[in-house]
Amino acid sequence: MGIKCGIVGLPNVGKSTLFNALTKAGIAAANFPFCTIEPNTGVVPVPDPRLNQLAEIVKPQKLIPTSFEFVDIAGLVAGASKGEGLGNKFLAHIREVDAIAHVVRCFENDDIVHVANKIDPISDIETIDTELALADLDSVEKALNRAEKEAKAGNKDAIVRKEVLARLRAGLNEGTCARALGLSAEDKAVVRDLFLLTLKPVMYVANVLDDGFENNPHLDKVRARAQAEGAQVVPVSAAIEEELSQLEDADRAEFLAEMGLAEPGLNRVIRAGYALLGMQTYFTAGVKEVRAWQVLKGATAPQAAAVIHTDFEKGFIRAETIAYDDFIKFKGEAGAREAGRLRLEGKEYVVQEGDVLHFRFNV
Ligand SMILES: Nc1ncnc2c1ncn2[C@@H]1O[C@H](COP(=O)(O)OP(=O)(O)OP(=O)(O)O)[C@@H](O)[C@H]1O
Numbered sequence: 486m487g488i489k490c491g492i493v494g495l496p497n498v499g500k501s502t503l504f505n506a507l508t509k510a511g512i513a514a515a516n517f518p519f520c521t522i523e524p525n526t527g528v529v530p531v532p533d534p535r536l537n538q539l540a541e542i543v544k545p546q547k548l549i550p551t552s553f554e555f556v557d558i559a560g561l562v563a564g565a566s567k568g569e570g571l572g573n574k575f576l577a578h579i580r581e582v583d584a585i586a587h588v589v590r591c592f593e594n595d596d597i598v599h600v601a602n603k604i605d606p607i608s609d610i611e612t613i614d615t616e617l618a619l620a621d622l623d624s625v626e627k628a629l630n631r632a633e634k635e636a637k638a639g640n641k642d643a644i645v646r647k648e649v650l651a652r653l654r655a656g657l658n659e660g661t662c663a664r665a666l667g668l669s670a671e672d673k674a675v676v677r678d679l680f681l682l683t684l685k686p687v688m689y690v691a692n693v694l695d696d697g698f699e700n701n702p703h704l705d706k707v708r709a710r711a712q713a714e715g716a717q718v719v720p721v722s723a724a725i726e727e728e729l730s731q732l733e734d735a736d737r738a739e740f741l742a743e744m745g746l747a748e749p750g751l752n753r754v755i756r757a758g759y760a761l762l763g764m765q766t767y768f769t770a771g772v773k774e775v776r777a778w779q780v781l782k783g784a785t786a787p788q789a790a791a792v793i794h795t796d797f798e799k800g801f802i803r804a805e806t807i808a809y810d811d812f813i814k815f816k817g818e819a820g821a822r823e824a825g826r827l828r829l830e831g832k833e834y835v836v837q838e839g840d841v842l843h844f845r846f847n848v
């Protein structure tokens with residue numbers, strides 16, 4: 486489907502280290518068809534323990550997770566919106582992604598240069614936000630000029646657009662990100678064609694040292710800031726994750742056990758990215774394969790069917806539906822059916838997280 490999460494941040498904060506760990510972990514993940522699309526784009530499978538639970542019941546030949554793309558974007562510097570550093574090229578790369586993982590350095594280490602020569606994650610976040618907001622302001626001002634002319638000429642759509650754009654300009658002028666301006670879904674639709682950078686959903690990846698998960702004032706500040714914005718923070722040590730990703734499975738398990746962890750921190754980054762993209766998962770559970778599929782939250786059964794094949798949507802009759810918990814509790818389809826937990830859902834059904842679906846269709 487090509488949904489993408491861009492890894493964004495100041496130079497040298499650990500973006501590529503995180504990206505390498507994410508993509509190597511992808512190679513290591515059993516039977517996942519890893520592919521690198523461009524040197525800086527990698528498809529990463531979404532770790533989901535529910536797949537293994539389903540497999541224990543169904544005993545399929547294959548297990549296929551969902552996946553999405555991470556893009557390693559070059560570091561941004563102050564002035565990028567005016568062409569500094571990689572400038573517009575950098576911004577164009579961000580424009581193409583659907584969500585942003587903003588990597589923030591939350592560790593001290595004099596050997597690793599910080600572009601501002603001090604560790605101050607809030608100031609780092611503001612530097613990035615300012616550049617993105619300035620780039621958006623530029624787009625909004627151009628669009629506003631156009632809308633004003635069209636509105637004068639009596640174009641009704643332009644009158645609506647003008648009002649939304651004026652609100653955006655006022656906010657961006659004060660350095661507020663577009664996503665924090667409380668735009669309605671209709672407002673967003675009006676400015677969709679501008680691909681505003683600060684309208685994209687954001688999560689923070691706080692890059693820490695191995696002992697930096699607790700009592701870390703830098704991390705605390707990022708958490709407070711994110712909470713005020715309603716954003717998520719995933720603390721992770723990119724350096725450790727990269728090391729972990731290079732180990733054999735058995736060694737990795739030992740390493741994690743020694744650190745008292747159940748799974749690599751990367752898994753949290755991947756899951757948070759997946760949720761940030763607005764995705765949810767449903768399953769198909771056949772003996773050939775048990776597979777996770779991704780669909781936007783709020784999708785109806787035919788829309789979910791289209792993810793597998795457009796014919797499934799066109800000829801949709803119904804979806805035999807078992808909630809994930811029921812499938813596990815009654816040990817599979819037959820048990821769930823007997824217990825009366827298999828539902829026949831029609832075209833209007835809104836797919837729920839974890840649903841195990843079997844589509845009936847006719848083409
Ligand atoms: N958690 C960490 N602990 C210690 N060192 C780290 C950590 N994360 C990253 N580093 C180190 O920081 C340096 C910069 O990392 P990296 O190259 O990933 O940054 P970057 O954000 O991709 O930079 P650029 O914007 O220049 O591409 C590397 O030497 C890396 O090993």
Ligand SMILES: [Mg+2]
Nearest residue numbers: 500501559560
């Ligand atoms: Mg890099």
